[in-house]
Amino acid sequence: MPAYGKLEEEGGERESVEAPSVPWRLVWQLFLVTAADGNAIGLPIPFLPAMCAQFFGDDDEAIGRAVGYLTGCFLLCNFFSSFAIGHLSDRFGRKPLLLIGLGSV
Numbered sequence: 001m002p003a004y005g006k007l008e009e010e011g012g013e014r015e016s017v018e019a020p021s022v023p024w025r026l027v028w029q030l031f032l033v034t035a036a037d038g039n040a041i042g043l044p045i046p047f048l049p050a051m052c053a054q055f056f057g058d059d060d061e062a063i064g065r066a067v068g069y070l071t072g073c074f075l076l077c078n079f080f081s082s083f084a085i086g087h088l089s090d091r092f093g094r095k096p097l098l099l100i101g102l103g104s105v
Helices: 024-042 045-056 060-092 094-104
Strands: 005-007 014-016
Touching (some): 024 060, 060 094
Antiparallel strands (some): 005 014
């Protein structure tokens, strides 16, 4: 039987049942967290070549290599540390880890 209605035995009419509501508050929270995570890598990327140019001068190949290494190292560290932070979050809770992370910045 479909979840949104039930056929009655006697009259053959459908009994209307409301569809489950969407938890919009939770959807917006997930959207904001996902957008903030995307900004963590998306915002510094345009500035990396200019910052690396201060160290390497006009050598475009060295600047490109440095930007690639920095971006790759950041993403790899983000990937591998997420497992450890997830385990610690399960053990101690999210709030202490968030406070430690914000305090270390």
